[in-house]
Amino acid sequence: MKMFYRVVMVLAVVWLAGCSSTGGTKGGVAVEDHSGTGAEGAAGGATTTGVGAYGDLSIEALNDPNSPLSQRVIYFAFDSSEVAEQDRPLVEAHAAFLVANPTVKVSVEGHTDERGSREYNIGLGDRRAQAVRRMLEFQGVSPSQITVISYGEEKPAVDGHDESAWSMNRRVELVYVGQ
Amino acid sequence: MKKFAISLFCLVALLPWFARAALTIEITQGIEGAVPIAVVPFGTGGNRYTPPENVSAIIAADLARSGRFAPLPEQNLVARPVDIGEVRFQDWRTLGVENLVIGSIEPAGADQYRVQFRLFDVFRGRQITGYSLPASAEGLRYVAHRISDLIYEALTGQPGAFATRIAYVISESLNGKKTYQLQLADSDGYNPKTLLSSPQPLMSPAWSPDGRKLAYVSFEKHRAAVFIQDIFTGKREELAAFAGINGAPAWSPDGRNMAVTLSRDGNPEIYSMRLSDKTLKRLTVGPSIDTEPVWSPDGRSIVFTSDRGGSPQLYRMPVQGGRAERVTFEGNYNASADFAPDGKTLAMVHGESGKYRIATLDLDSGLLRVLSDGSLDESPSFAPNGSMIIYATEAGHRGVLAAVSSDGRFRQRFSLQQGNVREPVWSPFEKRD
Structure with a gap:
């Protein structure tokens, strides 16, 4: 187990190094220069960076609507728990933030659409949340920062009984505890 | 701490009250x-009063709801006998009525009544059965x-399941806030009582x-926990609150064990908890995902939902665990099983071509x-007599309850005035004596 964390830590360091070396080229990954910029920096970066940007890693960034950290929902295909390629940068941005702020805790909340049975959907929501948890941990986030909860189909984001509602309800929400 | 106080305030677990x-x-x-x-209509035994409940109307509605009987509309009654001496069978034969129920409800002391009936x-031209039963107004x-x-029972040979209850969950949005309620009602939808109300x-x-x-x-504590609550006293106990999923509770037929789904070991698995310790x-x-356990009525096996294939x-395994055999093969989605009381049939949610419906499977x-x-039917639960x-x-974009006879020929719907109602579970036969 210890060995595992050591590997994760090494990976995390390598990954962070990778981030800083690519710097602004891959959409403004700014691990070293976040200290001086704060909220304005992130806001300024919003014009030039997309979803893939990690931007500011300070606590304030969480509440900045222009920071990628403001996006906290990952959507899934029907009966799938696979994080789509296009959502990976979003999860990675949160991972980087959590690594940089080890006292911050996040609740990873899995949800499903209403189809099928309720307890099976609890299982499916859990599987989605676990997929995101594993990604976060793989990026170096400490397991102690993460709680996983599945609400199944019990807390739909959108009421409705068609695909447009269902696609919004098959999701994992990252909820920062106490924020 | 504030959050805790608020949830305590919103949680009313101890005092069941009448819902509107x-x-x-x-x-x-x-x-x-x-x-x-x-x-x-039942007589009053010569007393000039109006009984607090229309007992004969409740009986007629019960029989109609069973799907097996067609009670004559009250305006078509050719006579209104109360005593056996007033019955002229010829009157009823000409109407094609096969069975006749008469009776009376008489005061028998403060708030007490005596209800008599004959079938x-x-x-x-013969009496099949007849009883005299005491009752309080309530x-x-x-x-x-x-x-x-x-x-x-006298007419079908099968016990009736009218003196039973259903439990169900209601969700409602009030002023933009969701509330969830666990309620109980009589099998005809009357006397709803809220056992628990929660914002979660x-x-x-x-x-x-x-x-x-x-x-x-x-x-209620922003994570899943399994509780047991006494429906008469309101007293409750937290049974399982491990990290992760705590779900799908199911009592063993002898009441000693509870099957639950827990993910405490990393993945949704089924466990059996001995309630004594x-x-x-x-x-x-x-x-x-292994979940939704149900015990066979003989207590020997557990049927559950799994996506291992x-x-x-649905799969079936011995109650000790071990090798599970698959029991459903039709359709790409079969889940949420319930055993018929005789153990020979399973009801389930059956998904095919994007429609989720209730199906039964004859196990033999x-x-x-x-x-x-x-197209979004779920949570099947058998009446304790299997009927x-x-x-x-x-219906109309709202969650409602429905019931279907186990032969599929007869259907009915239970609706609320507002809110969504779901997850009905039919009680066992009640022992109130």
Whole structure:
């Protein structure tokens, strides 16, 4: 187990190094220069960076609507728990933030659409949340920062009984505890 | 801390109270060949008073709801006999009525009544059965349902399940805030009582075999936990609150063990908890979702939902765990099983071509029958006599309950005035004596 964390830590360091070396080229990954910029920096970066940007890693960034950290929902295909390629940068941005702020805790909340049975959907929501948890941990986030909860189909984001509602309800929400 | 105080304030677990809304029942598909029966309004034994409940109307409605009987409309009654001496069988024979019920309800002291009834075979001109039952004003509806049970059993040979209850979950949005309620009502939708109200989801109610307690899942502490609550005293106990999933409680038929789904070992697995000391025994292994356990009525095996074969299907394993065999093969989605009381049939959610409906599976022949016609039907639960299956469906974009006879010929719907109602579970036969 210890060995595992050591590997994760090494990976995390390598990954962070990778981030800083690519710097602004891959959409403004700014691990070293976040200290001086704060909220304005992130806001300024919003014009030039997309979803893939990690931007500011300070606590304030969480509440900045222009920071990628403001996006906290990952959507899934029907009966799938696979994080789509296009959502990976979003999860990675949160991972980087959590690594940089080890006292911050996040609740990873899995949800499903209403189809099928309720307890099976609890299982499916859990599987989605676990997929995101594993990604976060793989990026170096400490397991102690993460709680996983599945609400199944019990807390739909959108009421409705068609695909447009269902696609919004098959999701994992990252909820920062106490924020 | 503030959050905790708020949830305490919002949680009313101790005092059941009468809810404003009752479930109203509408028969949506009748049966040809329901047996005509006349239920004559009960007399008052010569006393000039109006009894607090219309007992004969409750009995007639029960019999109609069973789908097996067609009570004569009151305006078509040719006579209104109260005593056996006033009955002229010829009157009823000409109407084609096969059975006749007469009776009376008389005061018997402060707040006490004596209800008498007689059931006749019209063609033979003979009494089939008759009883005299005491009741308090509050107990009159229950006594009416007991009489319906006795009539139903005398005429069909199968025990009636009218003097039973259903538990269900209601979700409502009030001023933009969601509330979840766990409620109980009589089998005809009357006397709804709220057992628990919470701003966080409540789900998966399950009856104890003695009908005195409900197990359920509550997210009131912002994580899942399984509780057991006494429906009479309101007293409750937290049974399982491990990290991760705590769900799908199911009592063993002897009431000693509770099957639950826990993900404390990393993945949703089924465990059996001995209630006397809460020791856990893990019954399933593997990376699939294993959940929704139900015990066979003989207490020997557990049927559950698993996606170990790629899609959710039902499997059966011994209660000690071990090798599970797959029991459903038709359709790409079979989940949420319930055993018929005789253990020979399973009801389930059956998904095919994007429609989720209630189906039964005959375990001997493997014959699958789709009984419902919705597209988002779920949570089937057998009546304790096996005659009907209650389930959750959708009508007018709202969650409603429906019931279908286990042969699929007769359907009815239970609606609320507002809010969504779901996860119905039919109680066992009640032992109130």
